[in-house]
Each structure stands twice: as structure tokens, then as C-alpha cells.
Amino acid sequence: MGDAQARRRLALVGNPNCGKTTLFNALTGLRQKVGNYPGVTVEKKEGRIAVGATELVIIDLPGVYSLSARSLDERITRDVVLGRQAGTDPPEAILAIVDASNLERSLYLVTQVMELGRPVWLALNMMDAADAKGLTLDLDQLSQALGVPVIPIVASRGVGLEALRRRLAEPLPPAPTRRWRLPQVIETEVAALAERLRAGRWVDGAAAEGEAIRLLLNDAAEDDAPPPPDLQAAVEAARERLEGMGIEWWAAEAEGRYDWIRTVCQSAIRKTEQLERTTSDRIDAVVTHRLWGPLLFAGLMLFIFQSIFAWAQAPMDAISWMMDQLSAATRQALPSGAVSDLMVDGVLAGVGAVIAFLPQILILTFFIALLEDTGYMARAAFIMDRLMRQVGLSGKSFIPLLSSFACAIPGIMATRAIENAKDRLVTILIAPLMSCSARLPVYMLMIGAFFPSDQRLWGVFSTAGVILFGMYALGIIAAIAAGWLFKKTLMRGDSPPLIMELPPYRAPSPRTVALTMFSAAGQFLYRAGTVILAISMVLWFLATHPRQVALSRDYAGERAAVAELAQGSPAAEADAAARLQALERLEKAERLEKSFIGQAGKLLEPIIAPLGFNWKIG
Ligand SMILES: Nc1nc2c(ncn2[C@@H]2O[C@H](COP(=O)(O)OP(=O)(O)OP(=O)(O)O)[C@@H](O)[C@H]2O)c(=O)[nH]1
Ligand SMILES: [Mg+2]
Structure with a gap:
């Protein structure tokens, strides 16, 4: 890759289990682990592809539901995306990815990502699952309502990836702006806090508002580094003012985002048919049953x-x-x-x-x-x-x-x-x-x-x-x-209660299964x-040396004698063959006994004899 090439760093951001790694693998040809449950990817991973004259550096990340991270893997995502991770350049743009069959829920994170002050593309993955659910999506409408380019794909089958690749190498789209609103009093506080962040150069201009919302309306995770004291004081003061007005600031963000998302979805999704209980639900009625569930699990293991x-x-x-x-x-x-x-x-x-x-x-x-x-x-x-x-x-x-x-x-x-x-x-x-x-x-x-x-x-x-x-x-x-x-x-x-999404059952992908098998085998x-090879060579040496040992019998001589005796008569030959084998076994056993390893085993015998073992086990 020459220097003349433009390089562009993109972070893949999406909910757990929405197909980020599947897309990452398909784009970069790498083989990161894929699985149908949340929390498969727990580390960031970079891959490169050349599209025309542009080199795309794509960063696969653990899935998150929001940028207010709790677990370690989620924090990796948040820190990379926010450019807080030491030693890693922040991504210039974000490739957001959602499960198109679960749009409403997935867009929550997307709205947060849209406030980072950086260009965003939205890949609508699992279009096949959306079809199967009977959803029709108006992509132009969706793109307009969100203010970001939208690209439909089926990552697991490679559908739409060519178009996606092309779009990613085009000139960067403008960074989206926030389109949902908080209650006015909160907006005022957010604006003031954002101004403070910009003035103190905590974050660069366009990202300040998003950061202000995060600081003001989210409780920090317990083991996170707290913001600098004066900032923390400003946040506390703002919260107190809001509480004084009877405003529940802690619920405001989710309400504001979801209200807006709902209107976006209403304008862009048409449901052609209402499906009641899905197959996954019916299977789960048995699989997660109080009694049948554990029995089935044990049976499966057996x-x-x-x-x-x-x-x-x-x-x-x-x-x-x-x-x-x-x-x-x-x-x-x-x-x-x-x-x-x-x-x-x-x-x-x-x-x-x-x-x-x-x-x-x-x-x-x-x-x-x-x-x-x-x-x-x-x-x-x-x-x-x-x-x-x-x-x-x-x-x-x-x-x-x-x-x-x-x-x-x-x-x-x-x-x-x-x-x-x-x-x-x-x-x-x-x-x-x-x-x-x-x-x-x-x-x-x-x-x-x-x-x-x-x-x-x-x-x-x-x-x-x-x-x-x-x-x-x-x-x-x-x-x-x-x-x-x-x-x-x-x-x-x-332990906190188990809150885990049960993903829909999917037909396993042969590629993924093969990958898991061969990486374990590798x-x-x-x-x-x-x-083992080194050990077995050492064992071989110890078991066969020293070569020159005083044997109790002259095995070679005895074998020759037996062979000579048996000459001529077929019955005697069969008998002799058995005796020859017996002799060989005896010789091997004696050589083993007198080898280094045999000696060592003998030394150990007094210790392990009470367990019922003899020197050979040692
Ligand atoms: N039907 C369908 N399944 C898909 C598609 N893309 C990915 N999958 C499946 O979705 C599951 C999750 O894929 P992953 O790529 O591991 O998801 P992820 O987003 O990396 O998940 P985490 O690393 O846990 O955050 C796997 O079983 C994939 O085979 C798609 O377009 N359609
Ligand atoms: Mg993954």
C-alpha cells in the first residue's frame, strides 16, 4: 500500500449479536469468532481492505446497547469510539450496524453514535430476517429521517457488501446532527455543560453536546474514572436544579430518544403481516422450561x-x-x-x-x-x-x-x-x-x-x-x-440478575462451525x-537408553536357537513364532526396566506402590 493512498479508519458499532463480526470477516477476509449469542466479541480487532485508492481500516468491536458501558468489553467499545483509548487513533467515521428485523430497539445506540460529531453510515443487516418477519422498510425515508446514508445488507450471505464497500470509500458524508429533543429545561443545562466542555477543551466542538448528555443524564459506572472535580461539581449542580423543578433527569434521555425513534420507525417501516408467536418462542417454551430445559441440556451433553x-x-x-x-x-x-x-x-x-x-x-x-x-x-x-x-x-x-x-x-x-x-x-x-x-x-x-x-x-x-x-x-x-x-x-x-437477550434460533453457518473446529484443532x-513431540522424544530416549545394558539372558542367541529348531516342520514353526514373540516382549520389557526411565520408575515405586501402582506407571 503506497503512501499516496488515502487511509480511513472506521469503527463497526452495533448491538450485541447484530452481525458485526460476520460483516467484519466478510469485508476483511479475517476469521474472527462469530456466534449466535450476545457477547461473542470481547476485544477490538482491526482489519484492512483496499477499495480503489482508499485503504479502509475497519475496527470490529464488542457489541453494546448504549455508550454508557458497564462491562469490560462494552468499555472497550465506548473508549475506542469516544477516542479515549490510549495508543489507538480514534476512528474518523462510524459504520453503525443494526439488525433490520429489530430496528426500533437497535436505533437507540445509533442515535448516540450520531452525536459523536463524526460521519456515520448505517448498515441495515439481517434484511433476510426482516423479510421473514414480514417487514417492508422504506430505505430512502429512513435515511432521510435519520440524516445518514443507509445500506441494506445480509452479512452472512454477502448480499449488498459490494455496494457497502463502494459507499465506504466515497467522500465522507457530513456528520449527522441531533434530531431529537429533551425537555427545554434539560436542553438548557445540556447546552451550558457543552459550552463548558468546549471551553475547557475536554472534547472537540461537535462531540461536546453528546458528551454533555452522557455526563448529565447517565450515572457513571461504579469503577469508571470520575470526571475532573470541577466538571463533576457542575454536573451535580445542574442535576440538583433539575430535581428542584421536579424533573426526573435520569429517565429523560431514554424517553427523548425513544419518542423520536418511534416516529422515525413509523414513517419508515411497514409491517405487512402481524406474526404472533415465532418459531423461536415455541422452541423456547420447551428448551427453557423449568423441568424440560435442564433435562434436555443434560441429555444433549450426554x-x-x-x-x-x-x-x-x-x-x-x-x-x-x-x-x-x-x-x-x-x-x-x-x-x-x-x-x-x-x-x-x-x-x-x-x-x-x-x-x-x-x-x-x-x-x-x-x-x-x-x-x-x-x-x-x-x-x-x-x-x-x-x-x-x-x-x-x-x-x-x-x-x-x-x-x-x-x-x-x-x-x-x-x-x-x-x-x-x-x-x-x-x-x-x-x-x-x-x-x-x-x-x-x-x-x-x-x-x-x-x-x-x-x-x-x-x-x-x-x-x-x-x-x-x-x-x-x-x-x-x-x-x-x-x-x-x-x-x-x-x-x-x-450477582446482578441475568439480563440477556435470547437471540432467535438460526441455522448454523457451516463456515462459522468449520472455523471454530479448525481453530481449536490448530x-x-x-x-x-x-x-508432546518434545516430551515423546525425550521419553523415547529415556526408555531406550542406555543401549548397552547387561541383560539377564542372551535374547538374540535364544531367538536364533528357536528359529533353528523350528526349521522344516510347519507345526513347529507356528509354535516357534509365538515363542519368538514372547522372547521379544521379554527383551523389550527388560530393556525398559533397565533404561533411565525404568530406573526412575523403580526409584518412585516405593512411593506409589501403596496406591496399587507398580514402577511402570511412574
Ligand atoms: N439471518 C442472518 N443472520 C446473520 C446475518 N449476519 C449475521 N448473522 C448471524 O448472526 C449471529 C451473530 O453474528 P456475529 O457476527 O457474531 O454478531 P456480533 O454483532 O459480532 O456479536 P457480538 O460480538 O456478540 O457483539 C451469527 O449467528 C451470524 O451467523 C444476516 O445478515 N442474516
Ligand atoms: Mg462480534
Whole structure:
């Protein structure tokens, strides 16, 4: 990108779950996480595209309902948009995005964004959902009423993106002006405060009015930095004057905005038919039912862990077959000796052990992605809210916990959507107790060692699947118990009630599901590929060295003798083959026993013997 290019920074701002990240990914070709529940994006992310001679820098942000932010992720959005974030240039313009099927509610934030003194475009996303709802939108009318360009899109299917891209590179539209009014006495106070802000150079000219409204009519979040004392004093004085006149200043902003929004919507939306109960509502009557909800949830989890066993076997066998072929080929290609042993028994065996677990991880993350992208995740939070509340946490803590099944790191990131600082910390502390997918192989090995794979429980469930479910359930229970302990001791305090939008159910997008699966698999391979490979090579070395050890028997000699004896008679040959194998096993066992690792195991034996283990486990 040359210097001659114009660069333009745009922030993507919209309500949670309105499709910001879907649009961001579609525009920039990046692969940020998308999911059908509020609070998926918790961090800002920049992407670039070139449109003609203009380079657009687009910033994806966490969703917010308004610019008066409460939780950490919301604060990121507010600070970026208001240009308060250190080290980040404020965006020159805002690409506001709304769910067109929920226009009235979505416009609240848009009206706030329109007061930032910066150009605004409005992308009307989910036009397909608006159609399905029977809404007809008059786009010209909407654009005129709002005073900003309006572009209809369906981000998930790429509809309208070309037009959007073009519009974004055109000369900037003028910054919109505020079109709704507060009661006159409040307007007077706002104007005075705005003047003060401009004079003190707190904010630049056009944004002062919006900032004055925020300062005057919003209670600051508790753990936000308060404004400078003299400003704070001016705000308090103004509020007192209003209260003296019997004005409820705290309700004025919402009333003023919504009154205006309602008239805008009335002029621009035509409803062709009134739909009573939507399909989502009907599904939710069962899914969030007091009794059926939790049962369904437990059943779903059980099914998922059953499937991991049922479906992973075939691909795992295929992988191990391929690894065998590869090992054999390697042995052929390399002269026998230490290098060949290292390659086959160390490297290839290690790699094989790692990728053998890929099918299971892909299956697990496939289901988690389905839960996330259909919209079930928000219901799971709702269902678990009752249980979580018993231990003093809110259902919101459950989404990060369930996401931690795939990997604890994004799970911990997801806690940013929790408003309450104590709850957030507790959730972060307990998230690692949830079993992340990289722990799956360990469970599988243990289950494989202790339970026969074909055993069934009550005829239907495979025992192994039930045990695995139990392991994960144990993780949840341990996490919740630890959470309870924290909330009882170090981090007392009530959790705010769970207020969370239940998004409509949506057909999961194959792209999103694939993305979730492959990024988890990638994480696993990366970690396993480095750590496990290194460990398995070290283990191989320790298990096979020292090479020159005094063995109790002359295995090579005995084998030769057996082979010689068996010459000629087929019956004797079969017998000899068995004895040869037995000899080899014995030799391997003795070499292992005398290797470094065997020695170490022997050293540990006295310690672990009381547990019923012998030196081999150590
Ligand atoms: N029907 C329909 N669904 C869409 C459209 N755009 C996005 N979605 C779906 O809406 C859901 C939310 O998408 P995201 O892109 O994660 O929403 P977001 O605004 O980034 O959400 P947060 O990061 O939580 O604020 C996903 O299930 C998308 O597949 C659209 O135009 N039509
Ligand atoms: Mg997002």
C-alpha cells in the first residue's frame, strides 16, 4: 500500500449479536469468532481492505446497547469510539450496524453514535430476517429521517457488501446532527455543560453536546474514572436544579430518544403481516422450561460425549493405520540404527499419538460450535442461571465455562462480557477447572485403560461415553463448587440478575462451525505438536537408553536357537513364532526396566506402590 493512498479508519458499532463480526470477516477476509449469542466479541480487532485508492481500516468491536458501558468489553467499545483509548487513533467515521428485523430497539445506540460529531453510515443487516418477519422498510425515508446514508445488507450471505464497500470509500458524508429533543429545561443545562466542555477543551466542538448528555443524564459506572472535580461539581449542580423543578433527569434521555425513534420507525417501516408467536418462542417454551430445559441440556451433553466415542473410532483407526504405514516406510528408507529408531519410535510415534486425538477434538468442538451458532448457548446460560445463582454466580458465568470445554483461553477471554467485577474474577479462577479439549486425550487414555470399549450401560450408552460425560460433569461441579467457595469467602457480593437477550434460533453457518473446529484443532496441534513431540522424544530416549545394558539372558542367541529348531516342520514353526514373540516382549520389557526411565520408575515405586501402582506407571 503506497503512501499516496488515502487511509480511513472506521469503527463497526452495533448491538450485541447484530452481525458485526460476520460483516467484519466478510469485508476483511479475517476469521474472527462469530456466534449466535450476545457477547461473542470481547476485544477490538482491526482489519484492512483496499477499495480503489482508499485503504479502509475497519475496527470490529464488542457489541453494546448504549455508550454508557458497564462491562469490560462494552468499555472497550465506548473508549475506542469516544477516542479515549490510549495508543489507538480514534476512528474518523462510524459504520453503525443494526439488525433490520429489530430496528426500533437497535436505533437507540445509533442515535448516540450520531452525536459523536463524526460521519456515520448505517448498515441495515439481517434484511433476510426482516423479510421473514414480514417487514417492508422504506430505505430512502429512513435515511432521510435519520440524516445518514443507509445500506441494506445480509452479512452472512454477502448480499449488498459490494455496494457497502463502494459507499465506504466515497467522500465522507457530513456528520449527522441531533434530531431529537429533551425537555427545554434539560436542553438548557445540556447546552451550558457543552459550552463548558468546549471551553475547557475536554472534547472537540461537535462531540461536546453528546458528551454533555452522557455526563448529565447517565450515572457513571461504579469503577469508571470520575470526571475532573470541577466538571463533576457542575454536573451535580445542574442535576440538583433539575430535581428542584421536579424533573426526573435520569429517565429523560431514554424517553427523548425513544419518542423520536418511534416516529422515525413509523414513517419508515411497514409491517405487512402481524406474526404472533415465532418459531423461536415455541422452541423456547420447551428448551427453557423449568423441568424440560435442564433435562434436555443434560441429555444433549450426554449425547455429545457419546458421539465422541461413537464417531471418532473409525477416523482414529484410519490415522493409526496411516501412521503404521509411514513407520514401515521410514524403517525401510533409513538404515536401521539410532536415527531410524528415533524417527519411528520417537518422532512418528509421538506425532501419531497426537493426531490420533484430532477426530475427538474436532467432534467436541463441532458440537460446541453448533451450540454457539444456533443460539442454544444463550439458553444454556439461562437454564444454568438457577443453579449458578445457588452458588452466588449468575448464568452469564456459564458461557465462558462451557466455551472452556473447547479451550480455556478463549473461555477466559469471554468473561469480559460479565459486568460484575467479582463474578468475572471468580469465573476466571474456575474456568481452568473445566476440561479443555487438550485434556481430552488424557481422559481417553485413562478410560481406555480402565474400561473395555465395547461395554454398554443399560444397553444403550457406551460405558466409556458415560464416564467421559462424568469427567466433564465433574469439571463443571468442581468449578461451581470452587466458585461457591470464592463467593462465600474472598469475593462476597450479589450477582446482578441475568439480563440477556435470547437471540432467535438460526441455522448454523457451516463456515462459522468449520472455523471454530479448525481453530481449536490448530491450537491443539500447535501445543501438542511442540510440547508432546518434545516430551515423546525425550521419553523415547529415556526408555531406550542406555543401549548397552547387561541383560539377564542372551535374547538374540535364544531367538536364533528357536528359529533353528523350528526349521522344516510347519507345526513347529507356528509354535516357534509365538515363542519368538514372547522372547521379544521379554527383551523389550527388560530393556525398559533397565533404561533411565525404568530406573526412575523403580526409584518412585516405593512411593506409589501403596496406591496399587507398580514402577511402570511412574
Ligand atoms: N439471518 C442472518 N443472520 C446473520 C446475518 N449476519 C449475521 N448473522 C448471524 O448472526 C449471529 C451473530 O453474528 P456475529 O457476527 O457474531 O454478531 P456480533 O454483532 O459480532 O456479536 P457480538 O460480538 O456478540 O457483539 C451469527 O449467528 C451470524 O451467523 C444476516 O445478515 N442474516
Ligand atoms: Mg462480534
